[in-house]
Amino acid sequence: MAAKKSKKQSAPKATSNSSPQTTRLWLMYPPKLITTPVIWEVGHKFNVMTNVRQASVTDEIGVVCLELDGQRPEIKAAIKWLEKLGVKVEPVEINVIES
Amino acid sequence: MEKTEGFMKALKCRECGREYPLNATHVCEFDFGPLEVAYDYEKARQSLTRENIASRPQTMWRYRELLPIADKQPSVGFDVGFTPLLKADRLAKRLGIRELWIKNDAVNYPTLSFKDRVVSVALSRAKELGFTTVACASTGNLANSVAANAAAAGLKAYVFIPADLEEGKIVNSLVYGAQVIGIRGHYDEVNRLCAEIAGKFGWGFVNVNMRPYYAEGSKSMGFEIIEQLGWRLPQHTVVPMASGSLLTKIHKSYQEFIKLGLVAESKYKVHGAQATGCSPISIAHKGGMDFFKPVKPNTIAKSLAIGTPADGFYALKVMKETGAAADDVTDDEIRDGMKLLAECEGIFTETAGGVTVGVAKKLIASGRIPANDSVVLCITGNGLKTLDAVAGHVGKTREIRPSLREFEALIEAESKVNC
């Protein structure tokens, strides 16, 4: 927590785009990724704190509910990276857009 | 607290059962489970009797003890619901079943879909909680309903849509003066941004922070079915699924009426219907799985095109518990279903209704709904909203010159064909 605070102060400008935030997500993995330490990688590649709240893994699909703490651009980059890998990234509400 | 919150007790996590105050909040802090409204059933039992219900106006609010508002009356959408339940003998004959009923929310008030039920609850509760601006992210029925009901209630409304949505779909929202915001980007990005916006602004976002209240509105469809059947449970109910919420709430409504002694307990099944082009829940159920895999939608049934259904897990549970089936139908079968309902019963439903009829047909043909049983089909939206889906598939106009002779010739040719 202290480390995060000092990060914020050293940031060049504090626009609304670079304030720390907590984002709650559901990740859904295809079978081929289930054995990969995806979350560990996210925590190392990006300046975000990961917090797994719940997880269930079957042969068919892995579902993880994850909290990401960090600057907004870092979180966005982490999400982009996960999507590139083939992970489906949904907000905690899952489908917000309804018909 | 009891007095000011009506018949509601708390918001309760569907996963761990932790309770939360009755605010605009929707997710459990511990496991991210969805929150649901819990009621004081003992208190509700005292006034929610068949006699009292019968004495009240014919709207969904005649069951207000089991709807999540604190005040005695809703402030939004007082006239919503109590749509016709009609015995559809001609359709029953065509599908080969003894008894078939149509619950017709294609004529729900004011925006011609079942969404008016959920929206009137969400907006009434939003007003109670002090919101003056409401919002939703929607590509169709929900947007229309929020825009219309907010206008009538004097609330400001924001509607978020993917920027590539066809113009025709938003006229129905713009006309009410709603602020419609198109978001450019990949569907998933738009979806995540909408969730962020919902969290950031102090608005009543009907299907996000108001969702526990919002979703409860669907129960009124089930309450009405029971009352209109003469206070009995249907053996089979066929329900279209997008997020899967409506199906779970129909089940909850049946359970609540049993619990309150308003209907005798009997075996019932709540079957789920999807379009083959977007059938994550139906695929999972048919495969005996209790979790769905996300899909990319490709179907004419746009109102059911949710590839990652938020309540899919709970819908699967209900179908398993009630021993129900799920199935899905192709675009052609959807159109056929729409035509069948229109030709047999004079009801023009949107593609979601075509899905329901098409799946019912399959379930009856395969014996999963036995021919000797009775079934209710939930028709949830109006065909005028999806004209494009059937245009070019419903026969053609035949033209003649202003000549009686030509018309007589046409009729004569027709009578030859008919014998």
Ligand SMILES: Cc1ncc(COP(=O)(O)O)c(C=O)c1O
């Ligand atoms: C016409 C119609 N029918 C059915 C549904 C399914 O609703 P649910 O998301 O509760 O499964 C929708 C949802 O958007 C709809 O618009």
Ligand SMILES: [Zn+2]
């Ligand atoms: Zn919980």
